[in-house]
Amino acid sequence: MIEVQQLTKKYQQTVAVSNVSFTVHAGQTLVLLGTSGSGKTTTLRMINRLIEPTSGSIFINGKNILSQPPEILRRSIGYVLQGYGLFPHYTVAENIAIVPRLLKWNKGRIEQRTDELLHKLQLSPAKYRHVYPSQLSGGQMQRVGLARALAANPPILLMDEPFGALDPLTRTAVRKELKELDELKKKTIILVTHDVQEAFELGNIIGLMDKGCIQQLATPTELLFQPANDFVKQFLQQQLFQLEWQSLRLIDIWNDLPVAENDAAITLTSQQTLWNALAELTNSTLPVVAFDKATATKKVFNFSHLTTAIQRQKQPA
Ligand SMILES: Nc1ncnc2c1ncn2[C@@H]1O[C@H](COP(=O)(O)OP(=O)(O)OP(=O)(O)O)[C@@H](O)[C@H]1O
DSSP, X not given: XXXXXXXXXXXXXXXXXXXXXXXXXXXXXXXXXXXXXSSHHHHHHHHTTSSOOSEEEXXXXXXXXGGSOHHHHHHTEEEEBXXXXXXXXXXXXXXXXXHHXXXXXXXXXXXXXXXXXXXXXXXXXXXXXXXXGGGSOHHHHHHHHHHHHHTTOOSEEEEESTTTTSOHHHHHHHHHHHHHOHHHHTSEEEEEESOHHHHHHHOSEEEEEETTEEEEEXXXXXXXXXXXXXXXXXXXXXXXXXXXXXXXXXXXGXXXXXXXXXXXXXXXXXXXXXHHHHXXXXXXXXXXXXXXXTTTEEEEEOHHHHHHHHHHHHSOO
């Protein structure tokens, strides 16, 4: 759906983005991950033509984005800005209605869509429709920013540090809501972040950037277990332990686990990660048992089952 070919952006002496290429298929989420100044935002903004590239090309559904005016292009691309980007003198409803108004939707349709989105994003329409951004918390503003980007139901969503301004707890909560939102499940998304956890949680593919270049474009598991170079290794180093344990779910090692007693009490599901399982084992004095809904089976495990699985994953293929 989005194809970026050898994209480069130079500002006088600075090469902000250097020869970046990637493809994002329909329904996938690509995360551009990297330190500050690595070229993530510049790459993102070239996709909706807020910035024009020095060289290279971008195709959306096979069509070069230069073949249509930027305003028309942007109607099919929702954009969630760094730090909310809401208009302070517009109410919540007016902020959400910006693109539908440009598209000349009638009043009834706009109101219906606004209320639908507020409702889906856990903001009661009656309470928040007519409120101004200054009366909202950070997490609420973030939801309104997302509702605004989703309003006209664009197939593509670009998100620049969407949770960047939130405290860690709110950040985790909003991220979880986002993952579960069915409107987002069908979208093709490019998300920019410097947060490794966030990238691993949300990305189908991750492009790890440094100094304008993509150092590795890979799935989260490939980045972890087959890092392309020392930069990739070092970037993930601090959180390596947690990421490794989060990269496997109990269902992935289900066949290696012993069957539990029929009457054993269940504490986890097969869809939980080994990280969740580790936490449960650490906090429990009883045997830890997981249940798999699809096969209606119960398995029991200990620390050694988990560490063996992780070690196996780390061995070269
Ligand atoms: N308008 C501009 N003029 C000159 N240099 C620029 C301009 N915009 C960006 N740059 C430079 O290009 C490089 C990449 O910037 P960019 O904003 O894309 O990085 P980033 O990875 O998104 O960083 P952050 O996470 O801090 O937003 C930086 O060195 C930046 O200083």
